[in-house]
Amino acid sequence: MPKVPEPGGLNLGPSGRHALGQVRLMTYVVTEVCIKCKYMDCVEVCPVDCFYEGENMLVIHPDECIDCGVCEPECPVDAIKPDTEPSLDRWLDINRQYSDSWPNITTKKPAPPDADAFVNEPGKFDKYFSANPGEGD
Ligand code: SF4
Ligand code: SF4
Numbered sequence: 001m002p003k004v005p006e007p008g009g010l011n012l013g014p015s016g017r018h019a020l021g022q023v024r025l026m027t028y029v030v031t032e033v034c035i036k037c038k039y040m041d042c043v044e045v046c047p048v049d050c051f052y053e054g055e056n057m058l059v060i061h062p063d064e065c066i067d068c069g070v071c072e073p074e075c076p077v078d079a080i081k082p083d084t085e086p087s088l089d090r091w092l093d094i095n096r097q098y099s100d101s102w103p104n105i106t107t108k109k110p111a112p113p114d115a116d117a118f119v120n121e122p123g124k125f126d127k128y129f130s131a132n133p134g135e136g137d
Contacts, residue, residue: 027062028072029088029095032125033079034058036118040108042071042080053105053134054098056112061099062092077119103136 030042034057042058043051050064051071060071062083072080083092118124 026067027065027083027092027095028060028067028069028080029062029083029091030057030059031079031081031088031091033077033119034075035124035128036112036121037077037079037115039076039111039115040105041074041076043105044108045070045074046106049104049106050099051105052099052102053136054102055130055132055134056128058105058134059095059098059102062096064099098131102133105134105136107137 030051036056038057040058047068047070048064048066050061051058052061060080067082069082072082074080081088081091083089118128121127
């Protein structure tokens with residue numbers, strides 16, 4: 001009979017939540033800072049290829065992300081966060097919604113030529129978010 005792991009024996013990911021068998025309980029998300037920056041350093045390190053490309057940002061598919069945390073330090077503008085951080089419910093919804101319709105992206109492409117000009121700009125979602133898909137691979 002299979003042994004049921006004790007809570008202390010669960011496989012804790014970097015976010016601090018656990019994944020047991022095929023049950024998905026957490027994810028990393030791409031946040032507002034990515035909008036119009038889209039440097040794409042993140043896409044090639046993901047072991048499960050779960051980034052999806054919009055016209056001016058990327059998102060992570062919450063059901064495909066395995067919570068490995070590898071992509072988080074690769075982003076030069078700190079746009080990737082574990083969904084356990086406060087106030088990220090909205091971004092979890094955005095990542096989920098658009099990863100279902102935008103194309104998969106696994107290969108790094110050049111960032112927009114004006115990306116550096118938008119790194120520290122506040123309110124980028126209201127000003128610039130586009131629901132249009134990117135090109136993907
Ligand atoms: S590295 Fe950061 S800014 Fe670039 S696409 Fe990935 S999340 Fe967006
Ligand atoms: S945390 Fe790991 S699996 Fe999730 S998007 Fe980042 S690299 Fe991919």
